[in-house]
Amino acid sequence: MAPPRIKEPRAPGFWPLAIVFALFVLFMYGPMFVIFVLSFQGPEGGLTFPLRGVSLHWFHKLAEGLGTVDIGAAFLRSLMLGGVVMLFTVVLSVLAGLAFRKPLRGANALFYVTVASLIMPSIIVSLGIGLQFRLLDGGLKWLLEAVGATSVLENYGTALGLMTSALGAHLTWTLPFGLLIMFAVFNRFNPAYEEAARDLGATPWQGFRHVVLPLIGPSVVGIGMFGFTLSWDEIARTSQAIGDVNTLPLELQGLTSTVTTPAIYALGTVTTVVSLLVMGVAVSLALWLGKRQKKGRAA
Known part of the structure; x- marks a missing residue:
């Protein structure tokens, strides 16, 4: 018979830190939960508690449209832009990662230039891109004339x-x-796998396809998820650089000053659900690739 386990007492700082962590989680996710609940208000519901009935009324109103704003078109634009951004982010990141594995002249300068946009304020980046394209418009019009x-x-x-x-x-x-x-x-990637593939007669493309890509697959999926979700809810970098159409986040920002019904909460719930679905698909795919990779190693 195993001896009874002695429960160790909690450290003195456990409960204060637990309370701080709980408040932090509430601060982070509380607003999302409140918007989710208020989006299911009844037809007579308002923008605050208490709830006046429970229904899908405001989701139906959202499907019908909010005034002159075409939510469906904005939704499709954001979805399409997010998909293209995800594709470009994955392809360019993987290619850059492969390129930086070998000595590259000017690699440090190229790296710093690439990540410099994280330091610049988003609205400044947006203004700069908008100005560049307006100058391009002027040059093209002059050339056509x-x-x-x-x-x-x-x-x-x-x-x-x-x-x-x-x-x-x-x-x-x-x-x-x-x-x-x-x-x-790639910093912790073992090149011995590629060397073994080359010793067995694999071409560089075959080595990448059958060896490198399966090993980095979960990380590639994560990059795709980051690319889509960061694009999906981006406002500042889009505001001055999109032209005469709006993405869904820009429409949502504009509606906060004109729509005074829970329909705005319904829209927020829909956009959040899309983000969660993308994250769920990405995590599931990454887990599946990880299990497949472990099975391959065991075999």
Whole structure:
């Protein structure tokens, strides 16, 4: 018979630190929980507690549209932009991580230039990108006028747009995170696996596809998740660099001063659920890749 386990007393600082941690968690996630609850108000509900009934009324109102704002179009724009940003972030981060594994002239300067956008205020980055594209507009219009392309000039609007300036603005935010993750992954990556693949006759592409990529797969999934979620809720870097359309976060920011019903909470709940779904899919995929990698090593 095993001897009874003696319960050790708590350290003197345990409960004060536990209370501080609980307050921190409440501060972080309390607003999200409150918005989630208030979005299910009844038809007579307001923006504050207590709840006046429970229903999906405000989600139906959200689906019908909020005044002149096309929520569906803004939702699709944000979804499309987030997907493209995720793709570019993953591809460029992996390629940069592979490139930095070997001696590269000017590598330090290139690294500092890449991560410099994390230091600059987001609104300044957005203003700079917007100014660059407006100067580009002026140069293109002057060129079209100089060559006599009047028909093209009449139909030309601006180079500012979702997949031009806004995409660049978002990449200045997501790429540094992707690069830092890739550098950390390859810093502890054992090159012996690649050497073994080459000894067995694998080409560089086969070595990357069948050896390197499966090993770094969970980290690549994490980069994709970061790329999408950071783009999905970005406001400051988008505000001055998107042109004449708005993403969902910009529409949500504008609606906070005009919509005075729980429909605004319903919109916040929908955007949060999308972020949580992306995170859930990414974590599940990363866990699956990790288990597959362990099985491969055991075999």
